[in-house]
Amino acid sequence: MKDLVGIKELSKGDIELILNTASSFKDILKRDIKKVPALRGKTVVNLFFEPSTRTKTSFELAEKRMSTDVLNFSVPTSSVVKGESLFDTVKTIEAYGVDFIVIRHSSSGVPHFIARNVNASVINAGDGINEHPTQALLDAFSIIEKKGSLSGLKVAIVGDILHSRVAKSDIFLLSKFGANIRLIGPPTLIPDIADRNVEVFYEMDNGLEDADVIMMLRIQIERQGRGFFPSTLEYFRNWGLDMRRLKLARKDAIVMHPGPMNRGIEISSDVADSSQSIILEQVTNGLAVRMAVMYLLSGRNEDA
């Protein structure tokens, strides 16, 4: 495997390998000295065409833990503002001799476009409303840590599915492993993703019943007033997760959120900070998963 452009493109076996490898890296992250020489001499460029704090930080730290040389390329300081085409930007970066390109872009399919045109390994850090595969991998890793496996779990994904690349990747991944997925949200924000493992609920209370996992999505406040929903107040009343609703799920249900959270809009503070919330563990697991992805794409596991 050269690139990680999306969960769609991965087999079950690929995903299992990444998750198992991530598990070894998580052990390393618990040590006193967290850095390994696994990718010494390799160069990574973080190519972020969209503002991002957490994903970029997570990738950068994972890259440093793996001893790679890290280059950060962000839009406001680049020649993109001078009108350079994406193709030329990427070819220029490739000419530096980089081994990995971590790409975030507001247009869906950009990682695929780049992967077709460069020899470096491309890692999708979020493309448009398409996919965010490392987030889905870290979500799966986090669920398995708590629940043992994915198969047969009732997973509720709540919120703006339409515009969420996280939700798309999660759906593709969970579906491959036989989880029962429930999409919950207003009809304007749920796309046509028919799959035998997917059920749609417009009414949140019904959708949460007996759920093992509740994945909340960030609501983009800009969507209000664009006809997707009338107000954040009405949104929270219908699709926000509060303590009353949390009780509808199984007692041992876990609550997840990819961050950054809008407290009081999609999730209440007491839920976010409750013992059932694993939101901060997701962040830690993100490092291990990203380290594993780079390691596997480098092919160094095969040299050994």
Place this chain on the structure above:
Amino acid sequence: MHSDILIKNGHIIDPSQDIDVVGDILIENGKIIELRVKSSESGVKDNSKLKTQNSKLKIIDATGLSVLPGLVDMHVHLREPGFDYKETIKTGTMAAVKGGITSVCCMPNTNPVNDNETVTEFILRKTYAEGACYVYPVGAITKGQKGEELAEMGMMKDAGCVAFSDDGRPVMSSLIMRRALEYSKAFNVPVISHCEDMNLSEGGVVNEGRLSAQMGLKGIPSASEDVMVARDIILAELTGGRLHIAHVSTEGSVRLIRQAKERGVNVTAETCPHYFTITEDSVKGYNTNAKVNPPLRTQKDVEAIIKGLKDGTIDAIATDHAPHHRDEKLQEFDKAPSGISGFETALSLSLRLVYEGILTMSQLVEKMALVPARILGIDAGTLKVGFDADIAIVDMNKEFKVESEKFLSKGKNTPFEGWTLKGMPVITICKGKVYDWRIDE
């Protein structure tokens, strides 16, 4: 300048005269002066009138080939003036001729927009100097294609425009569209509508549906076309204007047009080869060469369009030839411009309908030559004696591989790259010139 030409022994297909039989055609000074069909297997006995003694006579042996009127493509983009890097009148018309097309209607979305007689005159002057085939400009419905004020249709018609359209963008105001359909009646010209509700299609880049959701691309629902087709049919009914629906891509449009025709509304419609040949699946892998507007739809739409062609709901096949520069297609899917370079594959793709028994050869020629010429009111699409000798000679059995690098068009943007197609023009005759495409091989 013109040499005299005798096309011998070809299978002549000319629906304007109900001819579908082997025969000969004699051309003098660029005009057809005699057409003679073989009444029996013994062939033409009396050749006296075919002046074979003429020493300057060029004889084309068309044995085993089909001889059709040159095709009339009522929807093309030649990009000149303003976008010469995509295509010019010179390269575009050569590519058309390569595709057996001898008359084209160029859409007004150039820079400047063809919304006044000066631009129309420029296009015609350029065509006179450099055009390989006939170019019939389509003028803009509204000034600057802004959808706000009517353009000078009468003056543009006098300058040579044969129809009016804001193609590329719809006339969103129902009132302006009503006025256009009303006003155009004074000049008996069709108003060609690019049917798209821009509020519904906003930001969309592919067909809306399961695939767009899966690929994370913003979709354009079929409804964005259907509601405008419905609106324009209702306005045509209100005004009695001549409405022509461009590039039909949806099942809903076909149904609406069929119903309107049954009611006797003055409406005609065209579709393009890509809408009856491929589906949205062609964009998989974020293939920008399959990005087109309206977008490629689903198998259900393809089947409805084929049915519409068969039952006459859809009158014409046009290419919507929309060449773009390679660099423009080598971009983010969202950013890449919409369009397919269609001249050099249109006839071969359309012939598939004949091989599959959906249309007869004569019906295909009607849709690609005779009917568009009638809708536009131009003297083309026929092999009648006295008309210009615009002729496509087609080898129905020749197979070839689509290689965009070999296109004469500057636009190499095709979703059919690498396809093997059967049937292609081998000789095109236009403006008295004979283009023998077999010579290159």
